[in-house]
Amino acid sequence: MKILFAPDSFKGTMSSMRVIELLADAAKQTFPDSQLVTVPIADGGEGTVEALVTAAGGQYRTVNVTGPLGEKVSAVYGVIGGKTAVIEMAQASGIMLLKEEEKNPLHTTTYGTGELIKAALDQGIRRLVIGIGGSATNDGGIGAAQALGVSFLDRNAADVGYGGRNLCNITRIDASNMDPRIKECEISVICDVSNPLTGLAGATYIYGPQKGAGRECLELLESGMENYLQVIKQCIGMDMNQVPGSGAAGGLGAAMVAFFGASLKSGIDTVLDFVDFESLLKDVDLVVTGEGKIDSQSAYGKVPVGIAKRCKSKGIKVIAIAGCMGKDARRVFDYGIDSIMVTVNNNLSLEEALLRAGEDLFDAADRMFRLIKLGMDLKT
Missing domain, CATH: 3.90.1510.10 (Glycerate kinase, domain 2)
Incomplete structure (x- = not known):
C-alpha cells in the first residue's frame, strides 16, 4: 500500500513534520511493507x-x-x-x-x-x-x-x-x-x-x-x-x-x-501547486491529512479540504486526523474527506491535552491504521 502523508501543523503543539513522523511510525507498525510519501503542508499560516x-x-x-x-x-x-x-x-x-x-x-x-x-x-x-x-x-x-x-x-x-x-x-x-x-x-x-x-x-x-x-x-x-x-x-x-x-x-x-x-x-492552492501535489498522488492508495481542529471553517480554504478536493477527482481516499471536531465538522465529508479520526481520547484539561498531543496523535493514528487493516481483512 502506498500512503501519502500531507498534514498541516497542529497549531501551538506540533509542526507538520512532527505530525508526519508520528503518522509514519504508527503506519509502519500495522503496514510494515507500506510505501510512505511525505510532504508538510500549510495554508499561509504557521508552517x-x-x-x-x-x-x-x-x-x-x-x-x-x-x-x-x-x-x-x-x-x-x-x-x-x-x-x-x-x-x-x-x-x-x-x-x-x-x-x-x-x-x-x-x-x-x-x-x-x-x-x-x-x-x-x-x-x-x-x-x-x-x-x-x-x-x-x-x-x-x-x-x-x-x-x-x-x-x-x-x-x-x-x-x-x-x-x-x-x-x-x-x-x-x-x-x-x-x-x-x-x-x-x-x-x-x-x-x-x-x-x-x-x-x-x-x-x-x-x-x-x-x-x-x-x-x-x-x-x-x-x-x-x-x-x-x-x-x-x-x-x-x-x-x-x-x-x-x-x-x-x-x-x-x-x-x-x-x-x-x-x-x-x-x-x-498556492502551496499545493508549489509542491507539485498532483505528481505526488501517482499510484497513491490513501492520503492522510489533518489539522488541530476540524469544524465548519475547515471547508473554507483549510489544508484538509484543499487536499481532499484534489484527491476526490482521482478517486483517492482521504482521512483527516485532528485534535478535535467542532461545530459542523461533518461538512468536510462533502468535499472528499472520507473519515475523521480525533486524537483526544479522554477528558483532559487544555494544558494536559497540549502536553499529551504527540502521544495522543500516535495512539489515534495506530487505531486508525488498525481499523484500515481490519477493513482490508474483512474484504478478503
Whole structure:
C-alpha cells in the first residue's frame, strides 16, 4: 500500500513534520511493507516556510526583528533557489509570540513583518511569497509599511506611531520614501480568508476577539479601520473593501496590495501547486491529512479540504486526523474527506491535552491504521 502523508501543523503543539513522523511510525507498525510519501503542508499560516523549503530543498535564514509588542524576536524565513523568499508574518507578528494577558490589538504592530521583507531585499531577492495567517495584529498593515518607508501622518503632519489604536489618527499617507526595491518585486501573499477590510465580516469584528479585543476595543479599532479605508481611497485611489482578503491578518492584506502591489492568493492552492501535489498522488492508495481542529471553517480554504478536493477527482481516499471536531465538522465529508479520526481520547484539561498531543496523535493514528487493516481483512 502506498500512503501519502500531507498534514498541516497542529497549531501551538506540533509542526507538520512532527505530525508526519508520528503518522509514519504508527503506519509502519500495522503496514510494515507500506510505501510512505511525505510532504508538510500549510495554508499561509504557521508552517508555510517549513512546507515550501522542505518541498523545494531551500535554506533557512534567521534575523532579529521587532515583535508584535516592540520586543526583539528571532524570526526565520526561507530562501529557495537563491531567488525566492518565503516569509511567514507569524514569525514576526504572530499571536503565538504573545502570552494570553499580552494580547491587545490596539498596541500590536506588523513592523517586524516589514523588517523580514527588508532582510530578504538586502539579500538581493525580488520574488516574495508571504503567508499572513496567525497574526496578533489589527493595525491595517501600517507597521509593515512603516518599516519599508511609508509614512502615515496625522493632522499635524506627524507620524502616527504604531498599533491599531493609531488608525483613527491617519489623515495622509506618504509613500514617496518607500524602499524603491519594492517596485522591483513580484509579491504573492497567501492566506486562507477572503474578508474585506471593514464591516461586520471585516478584519476587526471577525478576528479581533481572538486577538484580545473586547467590545469597546472592537468599536475603537473598527472606527480607525474605517478611517484608514477612506484615507487609502483618497491617497492611493483604491477601495480595499472591493479586494477579497484585504482584511486578512488584521488588514495586512490591504497594505500589501495598496502599497506594495502584491497579489492575494489562496493559501492552500498556492502551496499545493508549489509542491507539485498532483505528481505526488501517482499510484497513491490513501492520503492522510489533518489539522488541530476540524469544524465548519475547515471547508473554507483549510489544508484538509484543499487536499481532499484534489484527491476526490482521482478517486483517492482521504482521512483527516485532528485534535478535535467542532461545530459542523461533518461538512468536510462533502468535499472528499472520507473519515475523521480525533486524537483526544479522554477528558483532559487544555494544558494536559497540549502536553499529551504527540502521544495522543500516535495512539489515534495506530487505531486508525488498525481499523484500515481490519477493513482490508474483512474484504478478503
